[in-house]
Amino acid sequence: MSGIVVEKVWKEYGDQIVLEDISIEIEDRAFVALVGPSGCGKTTFLRMLLGQEQATRGTILLGGVPLPKEPGPDRGVVFQRYSVFPHLTVLGNVLIGKEMTAAGFSARLFGQARRAAVEEAKALIAEVGLSHALDKYPAQLSGGMQQRLALAQALIMKPKVLLLDEPFGALDPGIRAEIHTLMKRLWHENPMTVVMVTHDMREAFTLATRVIAFERLRDRPEEKLRYGATISRDIPIWPPRRAGEPSLIRPDRDGPVQKGQ
Numbered sequence: 408m409s410g411i412v413v414e415k416v417w418k419e420y421g422d423q424i425v426l427e428d429i430s431i432e433i434e435d436r437a438f439v440a441l442v443g444p445s446g447c448g449k450t451t452f453l454r455m456l457l458g459q460e461q462a463t464r465g466t467i468l469l470g471g472v473p474l475p476k477e478p479g480p481d482r483g484v485v486f487q488r489y490s491v492f493p494h495l496t497v498l499g500n501v502l503i504g505k506e507m508t509a510a511g512f513s514a515r516l517f518g519q520a521r522r523a524a525v526e527e528a529k530a531l532i533a534e535v536g537l538s539h540a541l542d543k544y545p546a547q548l549s550g551g552m553q554q555r556l557a558l559a560q561a562l563i564m565k566p567k568v569l570l571l572d573e574p575f576g577a578l579d580p581g582i583r584a585e586i587h588t589l590m591k592r593l594w595h596e597n598p599m600t601v602v603m604v605t606h607d608m609r610e611a612f613t614l615a616t617r618v619i620a621f622e623r624l625r626d627r628p629e630e631k632l633r634y635g636a637t638i639s640r641d642i643p644i645w646p647p648r649r650a651g652e653p654s655l656i657r658p659d660r661d662g663p664v665q666k667g668q
């Protein structure tokens with residue numbers, strides 16, 4: 408189970424209250440888009456889900472148990488930029504997570520285990536449309552290709568939760584539409600819950616099952632430190648989009664697609 412329960416979470420940095428009393432239940436397999444003005448704490452919220460930051464008060468449960476206090480393989484993340492390692496090839500970038508967890512400090516896999524990991528990585532690289540670029544380095548890839556690679560890198564660890572911080576924000580509109588189709592398919596086909604920060608409402612409504620807005624309701628200069636942002640809107644998408652099921656509107660672009668189709 409990969410549902411997330413956030414209960415009365417506050418986040419403060421020194422005197423500054425960034426997030427105030429956030430409570431939300433995110434159901435298993437949801438795709439939540441998180442929107443809100445710059446600086447309202449979206450990335451901070453995502454980093455708390457990742458385990459990079461701790462809530463000042465309140466609790467976060469993942470699958471019914473308190474979130475571990477550090478990042479782990481159950482939570483994958485893709486940032487707007489720089490998610491992949493520049494000194495590793497496409498194949499190396501997708502293999503690295505498996506190598507780190509399976510082989511401890513030496514970070515190497517041998518024999519059968521390595522062959523199996525390479526096969527798995529190649530299959531995932533094919534899923535994201537990068538089979539022709541296995542030996543390329545990130546600097547040799549376009550922005551869209553790098554984000555496809557970042558998705559494959561996160562997905563090989565089979566995360567229960569995939570966290571995306573404006574992952575497609577820097578891409579051209581055409582490339583963005585393509586990667587949206589891919590992102591939807593990956594969500595349909597992988598048993599994970601997705602939380603994605605975006606500035607783009609259209610993107611939010613294209614991909615998500617639910618759109619959540621953070622907002623600072625009291626924003627006068629003298630109030631800035633004392634009040635944080637909180638959830639101001641919680642909009643379910645209609646008609647409902649369900650993981651693993653084709654949508655009523657565009658089943659060809661929004662649904663699980665069998666290989667070879």
Ligand SMILES: Nc1ncnc2c1ncn2[C@@H]1O[C@H](COP(=O)(O)OP(=O)(O)OP(=O)(O)O)[C@@H](O)[C@H]1O
Nearest residue numbers: 420421423425443444445446447448449450451452
């Ligand atoms: N490590 C930190 N130490 C102190 N303050 C921080 C830290 N991280 C974030 N903040 C502050 O918390 C607030 C929220 O920042 P955050 O990056 O979460 O906003 P955001 O909603 O992601 O903005 P954007 O849309 O511009 O990415 C900002 O005022 C920021 O300065």
Ligand SMILES: [Mg+2]
Nearest residue numbers: 449450451572
């Ligand atoms: Mg941010």
